[in-house]
Every structure is written in structure tokens, then in C-alpha cells.
Amino acid sequence: MTTPANPNDAALGASAAHAALAARLAPMAPTPGHELTLRVVPMPADSNANGDIFGGWIMAQVDIAGAILPARIARGRIATVAVNQFVFKQPVSVGDLLSFFARVERIGTTSITVNVEVYAERNPGELQVVKVTEANLTYVAIDAHGQPRPIPRD
Numbered sequence: 001m002t003t004p005a006n007p008n009d010a011a012l013g014a015s016a017a018h019a020a021l022a023a024r025l026a027p028m029a030p031t032p033g034h035e036l037t038l039r040v041v042p043m044p045a046d047s048n049a050n051g052d053i054f055g056g057w058i059m060a061q062v063d064i065a066g067a068i069l070p071a072r073i074a075r076g077r078i079a080t081v082a083v084n085q086f087v088f089k090q091p092v093s094v095g096d097l098l099s100f101f102a103r104v105e106r107i108g109t110t111s112i113t114v115n116v117e118v119y120a121e122r123n124p125g126e127l128q129v130v131k132v133t134e135a136n137l138t139y140v141a142i143d144a145h146g147q148p149r150p151i152p153r154d
């Protein structure tokens, strides 16, 4: 085992590796205000007949990722009332590491609208980061009877 001549060398090597990784991840720059709400790797069972990941599976993950912030703000049950916009910008492949970033766009009387951006990290040997999906969804706070209830303001 070799020991670095300068004890700081190991730390410098780690920080250089970290900086290089940060540079490779730079394309994964969500619009300001978005926060990471979900990371997941699709499996072969999530594929469609073309071998790409099934769009319905991606929509389900976006629905889950989009609900995180509204559920916190509504402090209780919510239901998805609308998918206002959904764009599949690039195909997703088995083994991609998907990161979902969400931002609250609007808080209404009983509803919360969220924007979700999805990035794929692929090919770890020569890392690529691609924005694959963007969506806009509205969730409604509901009471025990499934009826809309006001979003708490305090």
C-alpha cells in the first residue's frame, strides 16, 4: 500500500474527483426553485414493446414525485385532479438513474399546481445527463369524504 507523501494529497484527490463528477452532472440543472423529490432506476419489467421505458410507468413516477410537496403543504390527503401538460423529451432506458425535481407553481383555494422535471443519468463509464420529461400537474386537498378542503394557510 502506498501512502501519499503529503497527508493532504488524499483529500485533494477526493475533492478533484468530486469536482470532475460535478462537471459531468452539470446538465442536471433543474430550473431554480425545484427540489429533488424522487430517484428511481427503471427495470426491464417497466419496458414497452420497443424496449424503451413505458410512458405510463414514467407518468406514475411523475405523479408520485409531484405529490410530495403538495401533500406536505396540504397536511393530509390529496388527489391528482389534472395533468395539465406532459412532455416526453427523450426516451428512457433500463438502468437509467432518474431524478425527479419538483416546484410548486401555484397554491389555490383547494388545489396546488406543481412543475416536475426529470433527468436521466446513464452510461456511468462516460456519464451522460439528459432531461427526459417535463410535466405540470394539479393536486386537490381532500377531506375524509373525498371532497375538496381548503389548503391550510398558517
Ligand SMILES: CC(C)(COP(=O)(O)OP(=O)(O)OC[C@H]1O[C@@H](n2cnc3c(N)ncnc32)[C@H](O)[C@@H]1OP(=O)(O)O)[C@@H](O)C(=O)NCCC(=O)NCCS
Pocket (backbone or CB within 6 Å): 078, 079, 080, 081, 082, 107, 108, 109, 110, 111, 112, 138, 140, 142, 146, 147, 148
Ligand atoms: C379531486 C376532486 C375531489 C375535485 O372535486 P371537484 O368537485 O372537481 O372540485 P372543484 O371543481 O371544486 O375543484 C377543486 C380544485 O381543483 C381545481 N381543478 C378542477 N379541475 C381542474 C382541472 N381540470 N385542471 C386544473 N385544476 C382543476 C379547481 O380549480 C379547484 O382549485 P381551487 O380550489 O384551488 O380554485 C374530484 O374531481 C375527484 O375526486 N377526482 C378524482 C381524483 C382521483 O381519483 N385522482 C386519481 C388518483 S389520486
